[in-house]
Amino acid sequence: MSTNTKAIVDNFNLAHRFAVLGHTNKDNGLLPRKYKRVHTPYMKQNRRTEFSVSYGGTNLSYEFPQSMKIVGSAFLKVRLPAASSNYKTVPGLHLIKNFTLRCSGNLVYTVDYQTLLLEHLSSLSDEDAREYCACYLGDVGSPSAAARDVFLPIAFPNSSIFFRGGRGNGIMPWQSFRDRRIEIIFDMFDAKRPAADGATDCPAISSEILVKECIVPTAQERRYISARANYSVVGKKFTKIQDWTVAESETLQEVVVSNLSGCVTSLVVEAIPWAADIATCDVRNPVTPNSAQLVADSVLVIDQESQSEIRLIEAQHGFKRNSYFNGQTYRMCFSSHGYEDDDTFVGAMNYSHYSQVLLKIKWPEKVYYKIHACQLVKNDITSEGDLKQRLEA
16 A cells, blocks of 8 residues: 555645644844843732642542632642652652543533643753753652652643643633633542552642732733633644553554544654553653554555654654653654744644544554544633633634
8 A cells, every 4th residue: 555645735724724823933043132021021929729639539620719810820739748658750740630621611621631741741851851840740850758749730721731842822811701610620640650669559648729820010901811802822632532552562553543623733642561550650661663554544644664764753843852751652743843833833634634544553562552632722712701622723
């Protein structure tokens, strides 16, 4: 079967509406940067609210107060007490299982939180990744039983964890929601998951919600606290196609990936070495597949026949290893991800063009693997104050 990558490229125009939403003007590298101030000078202050979570908890709900004005970011602060046995090197990766955002009871989006954190962490340089894990995710350099604080970012549409390289996307204009209730819901991993051995229960945790509010000059506050019908952020949606599944060494796995809609930029395939208990697995030790193919409507559109070819293509797309990953998480990209500027449209595979899409993949060893589709989405605040996420622009 011959390869016809052109079949994907030709449907880029079906996703062209996202092209006009990004900022494509680049700085001129031949000229010095001008010394200038930011458009609006501001400071940040922390607002803390008690909120208790527990290991193994599901549907743990928190509703943000409507009195907030301009929100830069928010975190679930978790206090890990001193333990009798070691925590994993980066325990923050093993606390929240799923995250859900609702507006007045209506689902905006839900995301596999560990996948979201790993995808963000893999986009950072060595220096940035080390500082991020030390500051936010409780890394003290090695497995340790020491107490520590973990700051888990709330996955708002503007959060940096949705964007490559650690860049956030502005603020959340909270007064734009009017009387709408913004609610977040957590599902937590069990008490064994953060433990280094994956078998010992970690001691009970304490927690609170920490919100970083932006304080701007009074004369400019009005334009930021209310942006109804003008607020729009293009981001990513991670749609789970398959949860953790066991695959034997050199056994062809065929997964249907056509139950999607909208514009898909890549398939993120996470694989880790198999162990009898998945809680003992190191999610920072991804396994690169031996081969990968994509067949769309009986046409072979992508054919990557070896690990070396896969690594070459991943490097060209800008995905590089840092010190937190022993291998490379596999991404089958349908566009050129070589740009560092995350808000530049570079193409996507629009699934409305196909009726059946099949992923074929082999692994060099026995693994657990799961698959997510990374889709382009648009997050809007309507004139009525509702927060909505749309797959089509």
